[in-house]
Amino acid sequence: MRMNTKNKYRQKTILHKLTLTLCSTLLLLLCKTNIFAQDALIQGVVKDEMTGETLIGANVTFKGTNIGTTTDIDGNFKLLKPISSDVLIVSYIGYRAKEIVVKHQSKITVHLKPDITQMEEVVVVGYDVQKKESVIGAIEQTSGEDLVMNRGNMSFTNSLVGLVSGITSIQGSGQPGESAAQIFIRGKSSWVDNSPLFLVDGIERDYEDIDPNEVESISVLKDASATAVFGTKGANGVILITTKQGEEGKPKFSFSTNVSFKEPVSNFYMADRASVMRMKNQALFNDGIFDPSAYYSNADIAKWENKVDPYMYPEVDWYDELVRDFGTTTNYNLNLSGGSQRINYFVSLSYANDGDIFKTEPNQYYDPGFNYERYNYRTNFKVKLTKTTNIKVGLAGSLSFKNQAGYGSSSDDDWAKSDFFKLIYYKAPTYVFPIHYADGNIGHDGGGSNPYLLLNYSGAHINKKNTQASDVTLEQKLDFITKGLSFTGKLSYNTAFDYKQNISNKSGRNSGFNVPSYLYTPTDTLRFPNPNYVVGPVNVGNQQLGGYKRNLYYEAAIRYHRNFNKHTVSGMGLFMRSQNISRINWPAFEESWIGRATYDYDQRYFVEVNGAYNGSEKFAPGLRFGFFPSFATGWIISNENFFKESRLYDAVDLFKIRYSYGESGYDKGVNRWTYLQLFEQGKNVYFGNPPSAFYTNQEGRAANPNATWERAVKMNLGIELELFSHLSVIVDLFNEQRSGILMERKTIPPWFGLDNPYENIGETKSRGFEVTLGWNQNITKDFNINAKAIGSFAQNRVVFRDDPQNMPDYLKDAGKPIGSDNILITDGIYQDWDDVYNSPGSVWGQENRIPGDRKYVDYNGDGVIDDLDKAVAAYQDYPMFTYSFQLGFQWKGVAFSSLFTGVNQVQKRVTDALLYEFTNADYEQANPGNMNAWRPDNRNTDVPILRSSNATRSHNQQPSNYQYQSAEYLRLKRVELSYTLSTKSMKKSSGIRGVTVYVGANNLFTITNMDERFDPEAATLSAYPLIRSYNTGLNIKF
Known part of the structure; x- marks a missing residue:
C-alpha cells in the first residue's frame, strides 16, 4: 500500500514537472518571438549627396524613440529597429536632416544635402566680413584660385x-x-x-x-x-x-612655374605694291588728272611685279620682318604657409618676365625690345599675444623694370604707346625701300620712316618702379566689458617710386640716326643723306626720379557681434584718416566716420543700415564733409517653417530675396582747389633793345566756391536660389540716378573772359540687370562637372549736360547714352550723275562730287549735308551687354576648364588706315579692301570710288556709320587641361602632397564680324596688339 501511494505521488510529481517544463518552454518561445520582432538589424552608410564622400559622426535615430547611434569612420552604422517606429532620422551638422521609412530593408544608403544656410563661408565686405547667408547687399566674391x-x-x-x-x-x-x-x-x-x-x-x-x-x-x-x-x-x-x-598646421610649400608662347591675336595682311600702284592710277583717272608724269607706267608696275631688283623694287612684308613667330612669358612662384597656436604665417615670392613679339637687336648700350620684368614678395603674420589679443603684420612689395624702344617722344605720356603696328600699315609709301642693302646699310626715305630703323636704332626708354606696402593691425576682444565687443586698430604706410632713363641714338626723329643708312629716291639712285655724315655716339642718360607717392593710413574701429537665442545683432563704428604725398603736389587728406548696424532674426529676416560721414579737402571749407546713408533688408524664405513643410523644400535649398537703397559719392575726377581762383603762366611780354622776354601770369579757370562731389542714388533688388543641391541662380535688378556731376557750362557766352567754372550740374541715369547661373555635380565619386553662365546688361542715359544755345534738340546730349558720337548716316553710293545732281549738296567738296562718292542722309531736310545732319550712333565704344560661361570637369586626376567671354551692343570706329585709300599725301595705303572700290563695272559695293587728294576725298571721309563697325565678339578666353598626381605613398616617401602639370591657351579664338586685322576689344592700330598665348607649366605642393 505504501509503494502504490509512493508511486502515485512520484507519478504526480513527474507530471507536474512536465507540465511546468512545457509551459515554460511555450512561454520562452513566445518571448523569443517577441524579441526577434523587436531586434531586426538595420545597416547602412551615410554620404554627402554632392561629393559622394562618407560622413563620419552623423546621427541616426528612430523617430519618437531614444534608439540611435552615430556613423563610424567609414560612414557606416548598425541599429536595431523597434516595433514602435518605421521612420529613420539621419542628421549631420551642415546638412539637411532626412527622414527615411524603413520596413523590410536591412541595408540602406542615405545621401544628405548640404545645408548652405548653415555653412560658415564668409564674404569680405566694406571694412568687415559677414557670413554669406547674412549678406543682403549686391556683393559677389570669387577666389584667388x-x-x-x-x-x-x-x-x-x-x-x-x-x-x-x-x-x-x-x-x-x-x-x-x-x-x-x-x-x-x-x-x-x-x-x-x-x-x-x-x-x-x-x-x-x-x-x-x-x-x-x-x-x-x-x-x-x-x-x-x-x-x-x-x-x-x-x-x-x-x-x-x-x-x-x-x-595652424605644419609648413606647406607650393611651387609653380608657367611658360607662355605668345603671338598677336590680329590677322595682319596688306595689298602688294603693284596693286597699290594701280589703285593710285585709278584714283588719278577718277579725279580727271591726265598728266602722264603723275601716273605709274606699266613698265614701272611690271618691275615690281617681276621683282627685277630686290633693292630698287623691294616687296617688303613689314609684319613678317618686324614680328617674331612667338614671344615668351615666364612666371615662377613659391608660397609657404603654416603656423602654431601662437603664430600663423604666409610667405610668397614670385618672379615674372613678359617678353616681346618684335624682332629686335640688343646692343652693348641698350635693348630696344618691349619687355617687362617683375619681382614680388608678400609676408603676412598673425601673432596671438594673449587669449584676447592678436596682432597682424603684413609686408609686401614689387620691383619692376619696363623697357621699350625709344621711338617717339620721351615724355611720360608717350612711354606707354607703341605705334609700330600702325607703321606696318603705312609702309607702302611713294618712296619704298628695303630694310637692308647688300652692303649692310639701312634704307630709308629721309624721314626716318624705316620701322626696322626706328625699332632698333632709336634708343630705349627704361622705367623702374619700386612699391612697398606695410601694415600692422591690432585686434583686442573686449568681452570683459560685454560679450561680443572688440576693438581693431590699423596703421599702414605705403610708398611707390618711379625712376626713368632715356638712352638716345638719334639727334632728332627726322635728322638722321646714328647708324649708316642710304636715302632711297625714286630716280633709281642711292645716296647718304649727308655727305659729311658721321656716326655719332649713343647718349646714355642718367636715371632720374620720375615720381613718387607716399601714403599714411590709420583706422580705429569698435565692433560688436552677439547672438540672443534667435536674435543676432552686430554693429561697427570706424574712424579712418589717410595722408597722400606725391612729388609735385601738396599733401592730400581724407577722413571718414563710418557706422554699420545689422540685425538677423532666426536666419530668416535681415536688416542692415550703413552710413559714412566722409570728408574731402578738394572742396571749400564748410562743404568738405557729406553724409552717405544706405539701407538693406533681406528674407530667406526657405528657412520659414511653412516652406520646410511644403513640397518645394526637397528641391529648393535656398530662396532669398534682398533689397537695398542708398547714396554714395565720387570726387576722383575733381581737380584740387576748384573753389580757389588760380593763376597760370600767360603770354610773354618783350621790353628793351634788343627785346627781352618777361613772363606774365594771368587768371586761370574761374573758381566755384560751391563745388562738391557728385552723388549717386542706387536701388537694387536681388533674388538668390539654390536648387537640387547643384544649381544656383542669382538675379539682380538695379537702378541709379547720378547728379551733381562737375562739368563746364556751355551756355556761358565767350565774352565772360575766363574759362568757364566747373559746376555740379550734370545728371545721368542708368539701369540694368545681372544673372548668374551655376551648376556643380558629382556624377560619380571620381567624376565632377561644373558650369557657370553670367550675363550683365547696363543701359545709361544723359539727363542734363548743358548743351550750347540754339543747338537742335536731336543733337543735344540729353536722352542719349554717355559718350555717344554724332555721325552722318550713309545712304549708299552715287550711281550716276543724275544721282549726284538730285541729291542734297555737301559742304565738304561740293564741286568735287562724282558718281561713286558716298551718299548721306539729309537728316534735317534742309537740302545740304553738313554737321547738322549728324545723328547719334547706334552704340557706344563700350558694351551694354557682357556675358561669359565656364565649363569644366574633373575625373580622378584629370581636370578640364574653359572660359568664354563675349560682348554685345557695342561698336568701334575703324581707323582710317583700314578703310580709306590714301589718308596722307605722302603715303599710298596698302589697304586691300579698296581694290573693291566703286567703278562703273563694280557698282554693287559699299566702298566709295578711289580719289587721289585730300580735297577730293573730303566728302567721302566724313565721320559716318561707314567708319563704325560692330565690335560684338565671342572669345575663348581661357582653356586648360591638367593632370594631378597625388598618392599617400608619394607623400610618405618624398613629402610631396601633389604634382599638377597642365597645358592651355588664352584668347585662343574670337568670333566677330569686325575687320580681322585688329581685335574688336582694342580696336586700334596705334597700340601694341592684344596677345594669344599657349601655356604649359607645373605646380608642386609639399
Whole structure:
C-alpha cells in the first residue's frame, strides 16, 4: 500500500514537472518571438549627396524613440529597429536632416544635402566680413584660385574678366607692362571717371602688379548698401582684394612655374605694291588728272611685279620682318604657409618676365625690345599675444623694370604707346625701300620712316618702379566689458617710386640716326643723306626720379557681434584718416566716420543700415564733409517653417530675396582747389633793345566756391536660389540716378573772359540687370562637372549736360547714352550723275562730287549735308551687354576648364588706315579692301570710288556709320587641361602632397564680324596688339 501511494505521488510529481517544463518552454518561445520582432538589424552608410564622400559622426535615430547611434569612420552604422517606429532620422551638422521609412530593408544608403544656410563661408565686405547667408547687399566674391587659372597673364585686371557679373573689362594694349584693362562695374554712369575703387587688404594701394598666387579672394561691391561706407569714393563700385593668411598646421610649400608662347591675336595682311600702284592710277583717272608724269607706267608696275631688283623694287612684308613667330612669358612662384597656436604665417615670392613679339637687336648700350620684368614678395603674420589679443603684420612689395624702344617722344605720356603696328600699315609709301642693302646699310626715305630703323636704332626708354606696402593691425576682444565687443586698430604706410632713363641714338626723329643708312629716291639712285655724315655716339642718360607717392593710413574701429537665442545683432563704428604725398603736389587728406548696424532674426529676416560721414579737402571749407546713408533688408524664405513643410523644400535649398537703397559719392575726377581762383603762366611780354622776354601770369579757370562731389542714388533688388543641391541662380535688378556731376557750362557766352567754372550740374541715369547661373555635380565619386553662365546688361542715359544755345534738340546730349558720337548716316553710293545732281549738296567738296562718292542722309531736310545732319550712333565704344560661361570637369586626376567671354551692343570706329585709300599725301595705303572700290563695272559695293587728294576725298571721309563697325565678339578666353598626381605613398616617401602639370591657351579664338586685322576689344592700330598665348607649366605642393 505504501509503494502504490509512493508511486502515485512520484507519478504526480513527474507530471507536474512536465507540465511546468512545457509551459515554460511555450512561454520562452513566445518571448523569443517577441524579441526577434523587436531586434531586426538595420545597416547602412551615410554620404554627402554632392561629393559622394562618407560622413563620419552623423546621427541616426528612430523617430519618437531614444534608439540611435552615430556613423563610424567609414560612414557606416548598425541599429536595431523597434516595433514602435518605421521612420529613420539621419542628421549631420551642415546638412539637411532626412527622414527615411524603413520596413523590410536591412541595408540602406542615405545621401544628405548640404545645408548652405548653415555653412560658415564668409564674404569680405566694406571694412568687415559677414557670413554669406547674412549678406543682403549686391556683393559677389570669387577666389584667388580663379585668378591663377588665367596663366601667363601679367595684369590683375585682365584676370578678372568673365569671373563676376556686372564687370566690364576693356583691354586696349598687349604691351608688356602696359596691358592693364579698363574696369567698369555696371557700365558707365558719368562722363568724368567711371573706374571703381580698388582696396588691397582694406587699403587703397597699387593693385595691378599683385601676383594672383598671393590672393585669397576678390569681393566686388556693386550696390549702395555695400559701397556707401566708402563715401565720396564708392559711387563707381568697389573691388576688395584680400591676400592669403597662414593657418595652424605644419609648413606647406607650393611651387609653380608657367611658360607662355605668345603671338598677336590680329590677322595682319596688306595689298602688294603693284596693286597699290594701280589703285593710285585709278584714283588719278577718277579725279580727271591726265598728266602722264603723275601716273605709274606699266613698265614701272611690271618691275615690281617681276621683282627685277630686290633693292630698287623691294616687296617688303613689314609684319613678317618686324614680328617674331612667338614671344615668351615666364612666371615662377613659391608660397609657404603654416603656423602654431601662437603664430600663423604666409610667405610668397614670385618672379615674372613678359617678353616681346618684335624682332629686335640688343646692343652693348641698350635693348630696344618691349619687355617687362617683375619681382614680388608678400609676408603676412598673425601673432596671438594673449587669449584676447592678436596682432597682424603684413609686408609686401614689387620691383619692376619696363623697357621699350625709344621711338617717339620721351615724355611720360608717350612711354606707354607703341605705334609700330600702325607703321606696318603705312609702309607702302611713294618712296619704298628695303630694310637692308647688300652692303649692310639701312634704307630709308629721309624721314626716318624705316620701322626696322626706328625699332632698333632709336634708343630705349627704361622705367623702374619700386612699391612697398606695410601694415600692422591690432585686434583686442573686449568681452570683459560685454560679450561680443572688440576693438581693431590699423596703421599702414605705403610708398611707390618711379625712376626713368632715356638712352638716345638719334639727334632728332627726322635728322638722321646714328647708324649708316642710304636715302632711297625714286630716280633709281642711292645716296647718304649727308655727305659729311658721321656716326655719332649713343647718349646714355642718367636715371632720374620720375615720381613718387607716399601714403599714411590709420583706422580705429569698435565692433560688436552677439547672438540672443534667435536674435543676432552686430554693429561697427570706424574712424579712418589717410595722408597722400606725391612729388609735385601738396599733401592730400581724407577722413571718414563710418557706422554699420545689422540685425538677423532666426536666419530668416535681415536688416542692415550703413552710413559714412566722409570728408574731402578738394572742396571749400564748410562743404568738405557729406553724409552717405544706405539701407538693406533681406528674407530667406526657405528657412520659414511653412516652406520646410511644403513640397518645394526637397528641391529648393535656398530662396532669398534682398533689397537695398542708398547714396554714395565720387570726387576722383575733381581737380584740387576748384573753389580757389588760380593763376597760370600767360603770354610773354618783350621790353628793351634788343627785346627781352618777361613772363606774365594771368587768371586761370574761374573758381566755384560751391563745388562738391557728385552723388549717386542706387536701388537694387536681388533674388538668390539654390536648387537640387547643384544649381544656383542669382538675379539682380538695379537702378541709379547720378547728379551733381562737375562739368563746364556751355551756355556761358565767350565774352565772360575766363574759362568757364566747373559746376555740379550734370545728371545721368542708368539701369540694368545681372544673372548668374551655376551648376556643380558629382556624377560619380571620381567624376565632377561644373558650369557657370553670367550675363550683365547696363543701359545709361544723359539727363542734363548743358548743351550750347540754339543747338537742335536731336543733337543735344540729353536722352542719349554717355559718350555717344554724332555721325552722318550713309545712304549708299552715287550711281550716276543724275544721282549726284538730285541729291542734297555737301559742304565738304561740293564741286568735287562724282558718281561713286558716298551718299548721306539729309537728316534735317534742309537740302545740304553738313554737321547738322549728324545723328547719334547706334552704340557706344563700350558694351551694354557682357556675358561669359565656364565649363569644366574633373575625373580622378584629370581636370578640364574653359572660359568664354563675349560682348554685345557695342561698336568701334575703324581707323582710317583700314578703310580709306590714301589718308596722307605722302603715303599710298596698302589697304586691300579698296581694290573693291566703286567703278562703273563694280557698282554693287559699299566702298566709295578711289580719289587721289585730300580735297577730293573730303566728302567721302566724313565721320559716318561707314567708319563704325560692330565690335560684338565671342572669345575663348581661357582653356586648360591638367593632370594631378597625388598618392599617400608619394607623400610618405618624398613629402610631396601633389604634382599638377597642365597645358592651355588664352584668347585662343574670337568670333566677330569686325575687320580681322585688329581685335574688336582694342580696336586700334596705334597700340601694341592684344596677345594669344599657349601655356604649359607645373605646380608642386609639399
